[in-house]
Amino acid sequence: MKLQTRFFLLILVVFVIVLGLVGVQRYFDTQRINSILTTTLNERKDTFEISLEAEGELFNTLVRDYSFWDEMVEFVKTKNPEFAANNLETGLETYNANAIWIYSTNGKLVYSTTNDEGSIKNLTLPPSIFKTLDKDKFAHFYVETNEGIVEVRAATIVPGDDPEHKKPAEGYMVIARVLSDEYLTKLGTLARSKVEFIPANTKVDAIRDDYISFSVPLNNLDNSEIQQLKAESEVVMVKDLITSYNRQLIILSLAGFVILVIILVGVWLFVLRPIRLISLSLTKKDPGMLSKLSSSKSEFGELARTVQEFYKQKLTIEEAKVRQEELEKLNKEKAAFLSIAAHELKAPGTIISLLSESIEKNAVKTKVNKRVKDDVHAIAHQANKMTSLVNDLRSAAEGKKMVEREPSVFDFDKFLTSEVKELGYVIDQKIVLSGKTGQTIQTDETHLGQVISNLIRNAAKYSAPDTTIKINSSVKGGDIVVEFVDQGVGISESDQKHLFEKYYRASNVKDTIEGLGLGLSICYEIMQRIGGKIWVESEIEKGSHFFISLPLSKLTPPSKHNSQKNK
Numbered sequence: 001m002k003l004q005t006r007f008f009l010l011i012l013v014v015f016v017i018v019l020g021l022v023g024v025q026r027y028f029d030t031q032r033i034n035s036i037l038t039t040t041l042n043e044r045k046d047t048f049e050i051s052l053e054a055e056g057e058l059f060n061t062l063v064r065d066y067s068f069w070d071e072m073v074e075f076v077k078t079k080n081p082e083f084a085a086n087n088l089e090t091g092l093e094t095y096n097a098n099a100i101w102i103y104s105t106n107g108k109l110v111y112s113t114t115n116d117e118g119s120i121k122n123l124t125l126p127p128s129i130f131k132t133l134d135k136d137k138f139a140h141f142y143v144e145t146n147e148g149i150v151e152v153r154a155a156t157i158v159p160g161d162d163p164e165h166k167k168p169a170e171g172y173m174v175i176a177r178v179l180s181d182e183y184l185t186k187l188g189t190l191a192r193s194k195v196e197f198i199p200a201n202t203k204v205d206a207i208r209d210d211y212i213s214f215s216v217p218l219n220n221l222d223n224s225e226i227q228q229l230k231a232e233s234e235v236v237m238v239k240d241l242i243t244s245y246n247r248q249l250i251i252l253s254l255a256g257f258v259i260l261v262i263i264l265v266g267v268w269l270f271v272l273r274p275i276r277l278i279s280l281s282l283t284k285k286d287p288g289m290l291s292k293l294s295s296s297k298s299e300f301g302e303l304a305r306t307v308q309e310f311y312k313q314k315l316t317i318e319e320a321k322v323r324q325e326e327l328e329k330l331n332k333e334k335a336a337f338l339s340i341a342a343h344e345l346k347a348p349g350t351i352i353s354l355l356s357e358s359i360e361k362n363a364v365k366t367k368v369n370k371r372v373k374d375d376v377h378a379i380a381h382q383a384n385k386m387t388s389l390v391n392d393l394r395s396a397a398e399g400k401k402m403v404e405r406e407p408s409v410f411d412f413d414k415f416l417t418s419e420v421k422e423l424g425y426v427i428d429q430k431i432v433l434s435g436k437t438g439q440t441i442q443t444d445e446t447h448l449g450q451v452i453s454n455l456i457r458n459a460a461k462y463s464a465p466d467t468t469i470k471i472n473s474s475v476k477g478g479d480i481v482v483e484f485v486d487q488g489v490g491i492s493e494s495d496q497k498h499l500f501e502k503y504y505r506a507s508n509v510k511d512t513i514e515g516l517g518l519g520l521s522i523c524y525e526i527m528q529r530i531g532g533k534i535w536v537e538s539e540i541e542k543g544s545h546f547f548i549s550l551p552l553s554k555l556t557p558p559s560k561h562n563s564q565k566n567k
């Protein structure tokens, strides 16, 4: 899965978790609001019922106070108009009632009065009212009329000494009032709610948003519901709470959204985009795409620089590989050429060598001038050397081991002087030979001569013609050490490390001075074979010191050993 997809999935998970947490918080908020609303509902309902009572208190007082009264018992019998005018008619206004009916014990209407012009005059009372009153002493119920709902209260009429209405009824008092709009308004003010009538048995929503509503049934005498009084009010505290929760939610959502956007943009800019760029540059193998990023100081800038460095090194390795391949091809061609050249040179060399040896033999027999004899000897010697050289060249070119030669016993100082003298003819520089070893050694003379000749010719080849080549021989710590010092171009330290490798040529000369890079590798092999060492010390532009060392312990001839022992 790509990093971007993973990241977006992660953000999605975080988003869902945050949403979940907000949901949980919201759930608890709602629970809290509901609990507040339920408590408030119960309190308000109690308050409403108290208000209902309070509002009807005066009306209730009329029926309660007038029904246990000796004068009222008297009135049922006498129907005294004066008593009715002074007490009952005035009572209507005083006690908020709209109508009063007085009945005798046999249920006959004794007296009625009303201050309402409406249908209350002809209000039909439920037939069971007297029976109920005989049983319960008091009655309180509602009746539906054309004018609206009418509240009715009734009581048995008893003497003044019976406030509990325990004695049998001596008449019945019924009062009524119309529950008008004013009544609803007054009740609403008392209960701090909006109060209205609603049809019987209508279900009332107890809690809706920040509103609470409840109803009180208005029952007929037989306890059947005729209508309900519904009270509805707003809970301001809850309203404020909901507003505050909503505001909180909006602020939180906005803040969350802004933070999310900032995180998204930040991660895209500072993480995903650089990663995408690096990955693209790797797939397209184009480090140039990272040029801007690599100048950044961030970790990605560092990574970009590493990628660029990686490509740079890869390029260098590839170029080096190509160069190495070219070099190997060139070396193969050189080797092929050398092998052919050596092969071709071998035959004439052998012929010259054989012929000069034959002339030398004849010269000894015949009386030939000594000078001619010496020259012929020199020619034979050089021809032998040349054959040996050609053989070694061929072995080196073909990667074979060089031909072993029988060791000979010789005086080292004479040998060195003779080699130096021979070389003196072919180089421009002046050679200064110093030192003596006084040693006779036994080794491969021809090959050792080849090493010395190679070192002197190199000293000459890499120095100006008017310089001097100094050669010094000595015995140091049981070794013959010969030093070849020139005033030439010198060799850098890095080149010195590879100097004895086959075909290696130092960088300061390889394009300006011709050469095959084989001579020193042959010298190295010869020195190893005869048990000696070869090394170099040099400083660029200041000249070179080549050294060879020959261990006397290995090279002293056996006879000398013996004679040394005998001494």
Ligand code: ADP
Residues within 6 Å of the ligand: 458, 459, 460, 462, 486, 488, 489, 490, 491, 499, 504, 505, 506, 507, 509, 510, 514, 515, 516, 517, 518, 519, 520, 521, 543, 544
């Ligand atoms: P060639 O001389 O044919 O190149 P050599 O094997 O003899 O091959 O030498 C190897 C390299 O060593 C030379 O190419 C040259 O760079 C360096 N070299 C050898 N001798 C000297 C010297 N005396 N002074 C400076 N450089 C030398």
